[in-house]
Amino acid sequence: MRTRIKICGITRVEDAMLAVDLGADAVGLIFHPASPRFVDLNVAKQIRKIVPAFVDLVGVFVNTEAQKVHQIQKEVHLDLIQLHGDESPEFAETLGLPYIKALSAERSRELNANDLGYVSARAFLLDSRSEQSYGGTGQAFDFAAWPTETLARLILAGGLGPEYLQEPIKQLNPYAVDLNSGVESEPGRKDPDKLVASFEQIEALRTN
Numbered sequence: 001m002r003t004r005i006k007i008c009g010i011t012r013v014e015d016a017m018l019a020v021d022l023g024a025d026a027v028g029l030i031f032h033p034a035s036p037r038f039v040d041l042n043v044a045k046q047i048r049k050i051v052p053a054f055v056d057l058v059g060v061f062v063n064t065e066a067q068k069v070h071q072i073q074k075e076v077h078l079d080l081i082q083l084h085g086d087e088s089p090e091f092a093e094t095l096g097l098p099y100i101k102a103l104s105a106e107r108s109r110e111l112n113a114n115d116l117g118y119v120s121a122r123a124f125l126l127d128s129r130s131e132q133s134y135g136g137t138g139q140a141f142d143f144a145a146w147p148t149e150t151l152a153r154l155i156l157a158g159g160l161g162p163e164y165l166q167e168p169i170k171q172l173n174p175y176a177v178d179l180n181s182g183v184e185s186e187p188g189r190k191d192p193d194k195l196v197a198s199f200e201q202i203e204a205l206r207t208n
Helices: 013-022 041-050 066-076 089-094 166-172 192-207
Strands: 004-007 026-030 056-061 080-083 099-104 123-127 154-156 176-179 184-186
Touching: 004 013, 004 192, 013 026, 013 041, 013 192, 026 041, 041 056, 041 066, 056 066, 123 176, 154 166, 166 192, 176 192
Parallel strands: 004 026, 004 176, 026 056, 056 080, 080 099, 099 123, 123 154, 154 176
Antiparallel strands: none
């Protein structure tokens, strides 16, 4: 299975263009005001204009009211939403939108998709959380200890970048990887060299 690539935490049009040119399968925009990678709505609309067909534009929300999620989804024309907070299965299923559910890796190791209750989730994203942040911490978790059959369509996150990327992919063969803090020069600003190196590493794994 081909490992797909999502570049998240995009706040600039030029970073979105580079991600697309390199071959990203998805571009992630964070609509959580407390995040250092929070994207302005007008910038989000500009990014929408340059994201081509067959590349998904993903809106990331953290414990956001359903009405606000729908409003942004309609204004920006998001392809997918990512629920990255404490949203319940009941809340997720009432949105009526295609979604990814992010999970705390440390809390979900023994679970499977049926146990979780997010019956319509297109994928599950595993990330490291801290008391101060729901994600984007740059902290990796212990991929080696993760049961390979736990979740289908698994998206790996958590500090992934050119210095720490190939081993988790080899270990778990995930549906996708989510690159954010590990490919930045500073929060919200992507580092072109790190992006290029990450794509090269993943491509090398695909061809071997």
